[in-house]
Amino acid sequence: MMDVARLAGVSHQTVSRVLNEHKNVSEQTRLKVRAAIAELGYRPDRAARALVTGTSQVIGVVAQNSSLYGPASLLTAFEEAAQATGFAVNVGSVRSLDERSITEAVERHLDQRVAGLVVIAPVASAGPALAHLPADVPLVTIDGDPERSSTLVTVDQVAGAHAATKRLLDAGHRTVWHISGPSDWFDAAGRVRGWEAALTEAGVEIPPLLTGDWSAASGYRNGQLLARLPDVTAVFTANDHIALGLLRALNEHGRKVPDDVSIIGFDDVPEAAYFTPPLTTVRPDFAAVATATLELLIAQIESGMSEIGTRRTIAPSLVERDSVASPTT
Amino acid sequence: MMDVARLAGVSHQTVSRVLNEHKNVSEQTRLKVRAAIAELGYRPDRAARALVTGTSQVIGVVAQNSSLYGPASLLTAFEEAAQATGFAVNVGSVRSLDERSITEAVERHLDQRVAGLVVIAPVASAGPALAHLPADVPLVTIDGDPERSSTLVTVDQVAGAHAATKRLLDAGHRTVWHISGPSDWFDAAGRVRGWEAALTEAGVEIPPLLTGDWSAASGYRNGQLLARLPDVTAVFTANDHIALGLLRALNEHGRKVPDDVSIIGFDDVPEAAYFTPPLTTVRPDFAAVATATLELLIAQIESGMSEIGTRRTIAPSLVERDSVASPTT
DNA sequence: TCATGGAATGTTAACGATCACAACAGCGAT
């Protein structure tokens, strides 16, 4: 930086002012400095800046280290959004979402003086880990606990599940079964609520809830059971992978989809269109979630305080394909 | 840090020594300092350390911002490995792998004074972007250009493809067709080479190469064609998603898998076991790739120089399921 | 005419760590 200053014939402070787009710099010197910067190929040292300002241009993200489609998509969508606004993203994946792992990951980020923190914390156990956080750290939670009063962005699970269930009822099915995700995930709980609400509204019997774990394996396992029940004609699954497992189980038992059984999934994984048959499913808008998260986070960073309680929910959309039909009865 | 020093009754330098586990510190003062650190809840400032040492404990990763299973798995595997060794990971995703995007991402990382760089660069266009890199930056490429003389870790695509093709030939098929990935991906090219090699070795006719783009859609498209050719009895696809699309096309045309056509995929995505039928596929060991990458990178960081030309290839394994049978002829 | 103010720039001191070197103690060897 001194070199640049010398070359431009000004002081280092003026260089700093040009860099930070300070107002009181004459156009003439601004150009000289810019030229010197370009000529020397100078780049400011972020570490030095972070040292003196006490903050960095890095956002820390805590996410589960899984290949689950939802969280993974969220993560990449957020990375992209952050980069577009000039923030670097520091990912601290955790293997499991228990309190200790999350606390550790958060502290690692704090060590690095991140400007803000995003936690993708779909399970209940994540809550307490965030409670002890210094209050002055900007924080946005994605798919976190709707009960906690922190800034939160979330996919509208209830609305998505409601739409899917209603779609099946509207097709004429007497009732709709549901294979859920793990019960400690907020996402899963929301989808169950939406499903129940739609059934209740329609004044229809609520079948017993089957529980999966997001995996195709769990869909297959539950499918073994559903395939044996002849009056099951419509199933809403908590995600597309469960639907895939279910599809295979039904297929093995000779029950045709959608002729005998209609299915709707959740997530719209890229392959869903090539399941046999192509899967009707609910698509969450991950990009919108990412954008909203970043927006709220930056607002907090700039205002210097965490405005707790702000909430943003993103409505998913139903994408129709070929796994839904009216019952043959 | 001064506070800690005062509380422990030593100088700031001694505190620093304790922090860095310097040898010449008496056990007694070490304990005093540790106690003071704990009491004050002190955490060293990484930015300050980075400023004076000129390096950080952060590894920059350049990866494509896609939901392709391979690259995404690689990324999370690497994050986990890095975290286990105390490195933070800064992800700079790029939307496309052209030269400019990569150069930009690399420079962003350089700004942040990363200790080392990992580039997941499966396509040819990434090469030139890395050529102009300062020579003193530790760099490991994953799935990069085998021709370039840089440190490289890669899945043994050729061996995997060879094994898959041979498996199909051994089952008695006259020849094996292949739907490849995009031709500018090194991964795809390697898989094509392995396929050709196995056919050549067996002294068997090499069918025309069909080209896909990793997507289920491209598998479906090519499947429309293959389904019409009655003498196609065995297909090796460049990944599992292509296989899924192919599966659906064959199904629509009434050709049974594996009775009429045998299929082997590549990647072993979690859902592959629940395709209809469960897919025989080649499983790359992403964790091993991640570990090897980190090892090489740390070696470079510690030695302070980039030992170019080191190469590590990880052998994949064939996982047998139900999509392969002997031809009925 | 001279204070007054604001715009442009420079000077100096932080920020929080490490590094190079100096200082001191204890101890055995000459």
Next chain:
DNA sequence: ATCGCTGTTGTGATCGTTAACATTCCATGA
């Protein structure tokens, strides 16, 4: 008794940047 080693601790400078304050210059109005 002196020298020199080794192990332990302290002192001051330094990394590259921004913040706070000082300075200069010129225009403005009483």
